[in-house]
Amino acid sequence: MEITKRSMATGVVHTLDIDITQEQLDAWKDGACIQDVAPHLSAADREFIISGTTQEEWDELFPADGDECDDLL
DSSP states (O other), rough: EEEEETTTTTOEEEEEEEEHHHHHHHHHHHTOHHHHHOOTHHHHHHHHHHHHHHHHHHHHSSSSGGGGGGOOO
């Protein structure tokens, strides 16, 4: 199912094709935990559904090696 969301991190609108049904989305919107509703999804897909943040945006915001933050220490 194609899902379009505005990223809470950047404000950019993205559309991703995610393996989830409308029933699963409705259950999540009704208060179920996304990991319980769609345990087959990757963490990145679940985060996109929750916040609209893509894996690329997440990687840019929170670099794995931390070198980008050295100047702040």
